[in-house]
Amino acid sequence: MLENIVEDVAVNLLRSAVIELPQDVKKAIQLAYQEEKSEAGKTQLKAILDNVELAERTCSPICQDTGVIIFYVKAGAQAKDLDNVEKALQNATKKATMDIPLRPNAIDPFTQKNTGDNTGRFIPFVHWEIVPGDDIEIMVMPKGGGSENVSALGMLNPSEGLAGLKKFVIDAVIKAGPMPCPPTIMGIGVGGGADISMKLAKVALLRPLDQTNPNPDLAKLEQELYKAANMTGIGPMGLGGRFTVLGVKIEYAHRHPASYPAAVVFQCWAARRAAARIHCDGTVEYLTHKVR
Numbered sequence: 001m002l003e004n005i006v007e008d009v010a011v012n013l014l015r016s017a018v019i020e021l022p023q024d025v026k027k028a029i030q031l032a033y034q035e036e037k038s039e040a041g042k043t044q045l046k047a048i049l050d051n052v053e054l055a056e057r058t059c060s061p062i063c064q065d066t067g068v069i070i071f072y073v074k075a076g077a078q079a080k081d082l083d084n085v086e087k088a089l090q091n092a093t094k095k096a097t098m099d100i101p102l103r104p105n106a107i108d109p110f111t112q113k114n115t116g117d118n119t120g121r122f123i124p125f126v127h128w129e130i131v132p133g134d135d136i137e138i139m140v141m142p143k144g145g146g147s148e149n150v151s152a153l154g155m156l157n158p159s160e161g162l163a164g165l166k167k168f169v170i171d172a173v174i175k176a177g178p179m180p181c182p183p184t185i186m187g188i189g190v191g192g193g194a195d196i197s198m199k200l201a202k203v204a205l206l207r208p209l210d211q212t213n214p215n216p217d218l219a220k221l222e223q224e225l226y227k228a229a230n231m232t233g234i235g236p237m238g239l240g241g242r243f244t245v246l247g248v249k250i251e252y253a254h255r256h257p258a259s260y261p262a263a264v265v266f267q268c269w270a271a272r273r274a275a276a277r278i279h280c281d282g283t284v285e286y287l288t289h290k291v292r
């Protein structure tokens, strides 16, 4: 049954994501360690790499904050039993919380009561995209609170254009300082509306660091913002150095003539994500990790 397959796959994805960073992120941290000139920054990057290695060796989460669980589902229009997927993802989250274990991070904002199993109203949050075919692709992003807390949304002045956007992004980096556990990955969402730009900023974080933006102008802008963010000198864990960010990723939508929404979402060095594809015959292909 699809429900059982989805549940097993989602538990595996959660386990892989919280224990082992994706290859592109690991490589970027290793490269930053080799190139970092600041002694304090280098020490922090070494501690991060040791932590990553220890987590893999002991099958333990790389950070005590295992985040709020977000799933991105690309569902083939011809896939069957899609109405069971959300339930399976809820069950997987509860099971993973017990088994891995994950820190219970789902709190009622009014009663302050923790549900204890990482599920609750709209949590885990499931983003849906309908695509051609009959496969189901699931990506999980356990999103840490420290980096989430410095997210920024700006309704910019359209007349300031690109210059206004660049200023907004770099101001957000400076304001965030050490809070998002740098070196971070910055997701930038532009256009649409306030909610759309925020969503696009987080979606941008799903693109691997070694995948260049297919739009050459945006690829250039990502590089420019990457260099500018690293000129702030905030450095690894905010202790100074060249590596404040590991990468910048931009997504956009067209905008209303009178609005220029822009959003920045930070992903800490513990940039966790894992993905798998479930084929219509029930076979599973893991896309980011070797499943343990």
Ligand code: SF4
Pocket (backbone or CB within 6 Å): 063, 064, 065, 066, 067, 143, 144, 145, 146, 147, 148, 179, 180, 181, 268, 269, 270
């Ligand atoms: S921001 Fe990331 S690295 Fe820092 S405590 Fe939260 S999850 Fe861990």
